[in-house]
Amino acid sequence: MEIFKEYDIRGIYPEELNEKNAYNISRAIATYLKNKKIFLGYDNRIGSLAIRNFVKKGLVESGKEVIDIGMGPIMIPVFASFIEKSDGLCITASHNPAKYTGLLPYSKGVTVTPEKIKKIYDSGKFKDSIGSMKEDDYYERYISYITKSIKTVKLNIGIDSMGGSTTSIAPDIFTRLGSKTTLLHKKPDSNFYGKTPEPIKENATQLGNMVKKNQLDMGIQMDADGDRVGFVDEKGTFVDPMVVTMIFIKYLKLKNIVATVACSSHLEEFANVTYSKVGRPNIEKLLKNGKYDLGVETASHFYFGRYFPFSDGLLGAVLMADILNKTGKKFSKIVEEFPKVYFESSSIPFKSEKEREKKLESIEKSAKKYGNITKVDGVKIKNDNGFMLFRKSNTEPLLRIYYEGKDADSFKKIKNKVKLITK
16 A cells, blocks of 8 residues: 555545544554553644544554543653653654644654555454543643743744644743744644645745734744744844754754755854754654754754654754844844855656666766765765765655755856766
């Protein structure tokens, strides 16, 4: 089944993921996960709400003690599994369009990849036992935990949750901290107001205009399940995620970070960087050992190792607001303290894996003359002027391309080299 991805289980409702197979998948999850207790949460997608009772039934009938903590951001069931040293499951499709839903299992706050779960699902051999079901609220415990080091934040903040699962909790957190909030979308919407719900520059225009018009201090944009966050400054300008990372490193005094291979080389100017393959489990695996202060992906995933090993957009929002509050600086002025990032990405589609593999081999041969090659995840060519990265998508028959220049002129030259290599 194609809904079993490398890092999660995800598909269109009801054509690919529906009540029937969600029940059996949840039985496979319960059979595989060893902890008796499992914390269950879900986002506000139509498909997620449709399958939730079937997921509960499958978990209970395979012996799990299910604690239903209700609709909300993915971080709450993951947080509960982390502090209780137990399992977690969130029904969500992250930033995908509204027609999708999915199942993301966790254990002790770390992603459980679905490879072995799929084998159990395919076999149809599930654990038969009667578990239990109850409801609990980890809302307050989660808020207390992510705000534990912060007293007050006296700012005027614009928030766009795009109708997702942080629509209520995001303004609640900042109101408690002493901020005034202005909401772009005030009510949850299972269609995410017609957007693909991810915090990217293309989605931030409305938020930026609202922040500028109302003379707010900053704008915060969340993805559908809350594990990603984007920012706009007081002028309404979208702040590049790599610049956001540099701000966190400097002002939170972080030393050792994990970054995926596509991340900006400018991060090396501010911290000791260990590069990782793309994907949540790869970052979490390194962070759970306590050696790193921060993990980052180019898609505005921020993992604060001092708190827990998973990505948390609300925590990132709170920490950024605290930085602005403590420094008293304008957001745009803080941004000016860091290098401008000249970065782009694109993709090449292929009809087959063989065809894609052949192209990647050809790229590696022709790119050797342009710099040093590393193969942590795909083929990365790096020199003094920037880098080019070519890697296979984990979810689609695509070759992902990322490239960065240290300045505008270098970027233009590297972009031309990418065109030459890939033609």
